[in-house]
Amino acid sequence: MLQVPALAELPFLRHGFSTRACGNLATRYGPPAEVAAARRRFASLVGIHPANVAHFALTHSSRVGLVSEADTVAIDDTPYRISIRGLLADASSQDLHFTTVQGISNQQGIDSLVTATPNVGLFMIVGDSAPVMLVAPAGRGVAMVHVGLVGTVNHVIDHTVESLCRVAECDPSELIAAIGPTVGPCCYALGQSVTWGQVVSSAFYAAYGPTGPGIVVRKNRYFFDLPAAIKALLARNGLTPTNIHALNICTACADSPFFSHSAGVAGRFGALLALV
Ligand SMILES: [Zn+2]
Numbered sequence: 001m002l003q004v005p006a007l008a009e010l011p012f013l014r015h016g017f018s019t020r021a022c023g024n025l026a027t028r029y030g031p032p033a034e035v036a037a038a039r040r041r042f043a044s045l046v047g048i049h050p051a052n053v054a055h056f057a058l059t060h061s062s063r064v065g066l067v068s069e070a071d072t073v074a075i076d077d078t079p080y081r082i083s084i085r086g087l088l089a090d091a092s093s094q095d096l097h098f099t100t101v102q103g104i105s106n107q108q109g110i111d112s113l114v115t116a117t118p119n120v121g122l123f124m125i126v127g128d129s130a131p132v133m134l135v136a137p138a139g140r141g142v143a144m145v146h147v148g149l150v151g152t153v154n155h156v157i158d159h160t161v162e163s164l165c166r167v168a169e170c171d172p173s174e175l176i177a178a179i180g181p182t183v184g185p186c187c188y189a190l191g192q193s194v195t196w197g198q199v200v201s202s203a204f205y206a207a208y209g210p211t212g213p214g215i216v217v218r219k220n221r222y223f224f225d226l227p228a229a230i231k232a233l234l235a236r237n238g239l240t241p242t243n244i245h246a247l248n249i250c251t252a253c254a255d256s257p258f259f260s261h262s263a264g265v266a267g268r269f270g271a272l273l274a275l276v
Pocket of ligand 1: 186254
């Protein structure tokens with residue numbers, strides 16, 4: 001397990017990112033019993049009780065869910081299961097509003113979770129996209145958001161910052177952010193999974209242009225610097241640049257300690273975050 005030092009020193013917080021040594025955490029890539037054991041091992045390493053965890057979907061939506069203990073399941077429960085009763089931000093609206101719902105499922109897409117409840121774990125299984133953690137001062141709230149290239153253009157970061165600040169009653173400049181392991185500009189060549197045309201037509205490109213953060217040109221090939229794009233978007237949402245931290249470990253490099261989708265490694269790693 002690896003941690004971001006700036007978060008590890010916070011007494012009211014537990015967090016971590018599982019390395020390959022912890023095992024594969026996705027049932028698509030291994031026997032359920034082994035995956036369940038690896039997930040419980042990860043929860044133990046982080047120091048979170050495995051019974052109260054809210055899972056992520058990774059659907060590239062911009063919905064933000066508010067999680068309480070009633071929304072949690074065990075960490076080794078059905079993959080991707082989630083049932084959120086409160087929605088802080090909906091993809092269909094730029095105006096944030098809290099909505100009480102009967103239970104929105106992952107099929108509908110929730111890529112960001114916020115909680116102010118201690119001992120509720122926010123859990124995400126990932127291969128190359130970035131798990132991004134946000135922490136409000138004095139442990140008044142935390143958020144975890146899934147950000148891939150699509151997430152950098154669909155306002156999921158904007159929605160998450162605003163939602164967390166509303167729940168924790170704080171200013172964005174007070175938040176601490178940590179960007180977990182993700183595919184780096186060394187390995188994220190555009191034109192494979194994402195075409196250059198998609199980037200040019202995106203809101204991200206419209207906002208920043210060809211020389212903005214995120215767009216890297218090497219030897220006439222285009223690469224995407226996802227961590228740089230996320231840092232820029234967090235700062236644009238009012239975070240203090242010195243409060244934005246990153247592990248800066250590429251998941252897809254040959255020597256990566258993490259599972260990677262694009263590197264063809266059969267497995268997924270986890271990100272786990274909770275107030276205590
Ligand atoms: Zn790399």
